[in-house]
Amino acid sequence: MSEKPSYSGSGFTSGAEQAWCCANVGQFIVIAPNSNRFSVRWSAIGDATDWPILDSAAARTKQSSNQLFPSKFGTVTGIAGTDFNAYVFQERAIWSMSYQGGDVVFSFDRFEEGRGCHRVNRFVAVDEAVFFESQYGYHVVQGNQVTDIGYGIVDKSYTPS
Amino acid sequence: MSKVRLDFLNWRPDEDDFENPLIQAKNVLHQSEGWVPYKRPTAGAISAHSTWPTTSSMVVKALGTGEQYVGAWLENGTVAGNGFTIDLRVGLLAESSGNYSLTAEYTKITSNTVSTKSTLNNIAAFDLCEGHDASGDPVVFFSAIVEGTRATTSASSIANAGWSIAATSSIGGINITGWATL
Secondary structure: OOOOOOOOOOOOOOOOOOOOEEEEEEEEEEEEEEEOOOOOOOOOOOOOOOOOOOHHHHHHOOOOOOOEHHHHHHOOEEEEEEOOEEEEEEEOOEEEEEEEEOOOOOEOOOOOOOOOOOOOOOEEOOOOEEEEEEOOOEEEEEOOOOEEEOHHHHHHOOOOO | OOOOOOHHHHHHHHOOOOOOOOOOEOOOHHHHOOOOEEEEEOOHHHHHHOOOOOEEEEEEEEOOOOOEEEEEEEEEEEEEEEEEEEEEEEEEEEOOEEEEEEEEEEEEEEEEEOOOOOOOEEEEEEEEEEOOOOOEEEEEEEEEEOOOOOOOOOHHHHOOOOOOOOOOOOOOOOOEEEEEEO
């Protein structure tokens, strides 16, 4: 049986920034905000309902911040989170997002240019592996290594949409 | 979201007929994640269910216990003078034998007038994840976006002042982001 909680739907609160995708990364909720499609923003630590104003004293205290990415790699199209780390997908790049704490909060390292998630949420995480669609075909990223899994007949019959 | 994708996860090269290219099409990427898109359910179990008499597009994702799902769906409104009005709703659903019934509605944006172009009345993005609030209570965090261009941008049409719409963007006509706790 699932150990997940049962949701009743009561107690809705609002105010979070509009977003294209979201993910749980450790004690944070990370979103790709609609206000800047080339960035991610994360909540206060330990509280998915608390989104303090960026760069405010409250944000620094609660480790809430954001990260901008180079626009040449396209918009942010997916966030695949785990307990401490995440992959942030742009249309043509992949970033490793690692929790550091302190004033830095998260560090970001781009380890792939060219292959990315070419449309919003065209990926699925299975344990430590994340399968995704790029403009070239199907791939899997694991341990910051990208592998082409559709080489041959699959990619030949693949049409990006 | 409604496009065809290959069933590569179930592909068996040793059993494949290379004279015939793969033709099986399943939305495996999202099915594996539990995200099931339904577009214009004008026939079948969903449309027949009394909960969804005017639903034109819906996506659901498994969450919680048993047969619980969180879904985002569009409901057709009326044809207004400057376009077509739709409601975007997000809520908790219960599934039984392919039918979805509404358990609780989290939030909604109603009476949004959008263009009547045929490509506009679709949910462009829907995502959710689980987290906790400051008390440690579980939280479901969600976001939903309808592609399209709003014909009007009046804030007075927003049903709940706690959230707002993506105004005049050429994509992301209507957007809900929020959370629900136990």
